[in-house]
Amino acid sequence: MTSQGEGHVAVELDAMEAAACTGIVVSNPMSGEIIASSSGVVTSTTDTVNYLTVQSQNGPFIIQQPVKNVNNGPNVVNNGSALTKSHIIVRQKAVPLGQQTTSNVTSVLGDIVTLDKPGMKRSLPSSGSNVITKVIITKNPASGQPQPVPVRTNPQTLTLTSLPSSSNQSVVSASSDQPETPTKTVTLTSQGIVLSPMTTASVPGTSTAKIVPYKIPIPISPSKTPTKITMIPVSRSPNKTTLNPANITVLSRALNTFAQSGNVTLKATSPSKVIIKQGPAPTGSGSLTVKTQSLPTIAPQTAQPIRAVAPSLQTVQAPNAVQNARLAVQDKKPMVINSVGSVQQIQVPGSRFHYVRLVSPVTTSTTLPTSLSVVKTSDTLNQASVVPKNAIPITMTTAPQLNQVKITLPVQQNMPLAPKPAATSVHRVILPATTTTTVPVQGASVTSLAPIQPAPTVSIQNVSQLPPGTTILSPSNANIQGLRSFALVPASYVTQLQLNKPLVSKATLPPPPPPPPSAPLSTSAASAQRQTRDYVPIASIDPVVTQYTVSRNVPAQNGPTLEATGARPRKPCNCTKSQCLKLYCDCFANGEFCQNCNCTNCANNLEHEEERSKAIKSCLDRNPQAFHPKIEWRGISTPNSLRKAKDIEGNRRHTKGCNCKRSGCLKNYCECYEAKIMCSSFCKCFGCKNFEESPERKTLMHLADAAEVRVQQQTAAKTKLSSQISSVPSRPPTAPASGERLPFALITSDVAEATSACLLAQAEEAERMKMPAVVQERMVIEEFGRCLMQIIDSANRTRTANSVA
DNA sequence: GAGTTTGAAACT
């Protein structure tokens, strides 16, 4: 809930949201303008704000709530209120008495921001002293809840702050040997890394350094503490850019990946390398250990053309990128502006987007990385490489002077503090997708490029707060196109990267992300995933996050079963008239490109990116929540590991409810039923039979469960039987005098055991289905017949094989 | 596989 009054706006979060929250960004949904963020660097808004968008910096939740005036009562929208000189207080929502636990009592997460007066853009003091450059979310020792701690640093000085070990975080600031170089602070918290302040890429002609805190979310599970993070920064020569947004983005990606395993070690082995690897967790320590020697100097990016680093890297560099760009416009063909490593910068003439195309490396790899091992930065290039172990390096480059690819970091929205870049063309950036980051690409030549992927457009929003694969149409972009508000699209673009990559052996695929609630699924839940539209949640590093980053229509229920391509299994659409640019199309609705679909005249692909973007905007204009999951999770404070499948279903609901009239909400026409949830008060259905006590529903669910159990048991039993039969030696132990082997010679104790298991499973299932005794008996006999047929068949095959031999 | 039914999305 968001309330306004008496000089402050309170943003109240559910327990789960609060738990997932490491920072807050509050923005005006109408303009996309960031009003405040927990970075402590704020801007003001002159707009009349009726709604606020509240986002977690690292979290998935994005709340758009009306501004409410406390004085008018909790539910009275105070339309037309401008936020002036207000504090935004983020706190956890109170829960009714009797439902409180120690973890969900009301607590103030932080008074994160003070808004300036309308019309006044807040400027940073030149000295930089006493400037809140970041807010670290710590845990309130009293409540156990996170709370932000403003950290004031002087950008010109270097500090090394070690927080108490109990705070589970450390702050490292390194000094620079260049007085004019802003310092940066690396803050490692239990939930993320904050780099700040940092000078962002500057545009020629602008000299004002912007202090921008970068937040790299590394949700480190508290349960996995102590976690040791050792960062030995890169030493570098002066006047060279070593760390730029791209680097940080990639670093973030690497760290995200590593965060999943808990223990992270960062260290540098050479001036141009930072190696991230897992290290053993020290015992008995409750804090992160951060060591630093000298952090890489962050300097404004200069107009350094991107060049290929190593001969082994493919380079399709235009001698004169600008000139080539003009030529490309004339030719109306996508042009490779630059290519370094495995990333090519693509400019599509006529398109306002820039693309990053992953290309195959010189070296091939057929195995997926078991861990991400190297982040390499270059002194001379605006690039950073992620080199997953056993996988190809992924290099990302920037060329700010050309505005080719602007890789925007998880940057707090304090960009207005500095002059905007002279050229605010639209850029597209690949967001790190935690589980799709490092799928190796096979093939080695430039001609075998992976298909161009439209990387998500990153705006001034803090990237890290969005689910992987999220697309945001930036305000700069929006302005060009007349799009005022940023558009949030939960597109699984990065997942699409996988879809378009060459086949990767399934055996080498990383394990699927854990289901949001780690409790085992009920058969109904499992069947729901199959029976409903077969989409798989967008992966997330955080189980809590995962709940929110699910496919639009089906909430996360189970880990995805990856296809051989590494892609999430997805049901192909059959659209014929919508060009797959309407929400009728499930691919489009889920933010995915059509791939291997049966659609006709499809425009849901890169070739029609312009149309697609317009369609996305159109959808969002009609409904800002158009791409949000239709099935939402109610606030759950129960730890994931303790949730049961029953709870999972009971805590999901359709955000809008269904409108069924004839199906009784007991067919898959009904979105509630399809998602295996019961209809709620949101529904406007007639003749609903999809409620808890509905006998029709119970019958259906029972039958579905029984069918599911039957399939599972039979599959398991037959698999075992087959394996047992196949393990029988080709030459049986006994044989009749005639020399002919008889089938019973194959009935070893193992085969008999497997057969018994089959019969038992069948009997149990028949009983569960409450079949009459006669039917039960028949089902068992039939099962026995099937087993016998398999045995005989196996015997015949063995005999044939022996006779041939 | 063709035709029908259904309800969400899109449109007016």
Added chain:
DNA sequence: CAGTTTCAAACTC
């Protein structure tokens, strides 16, 4: 916002 049309998936035969 309500009524109508369009659309694609679910369903039936």
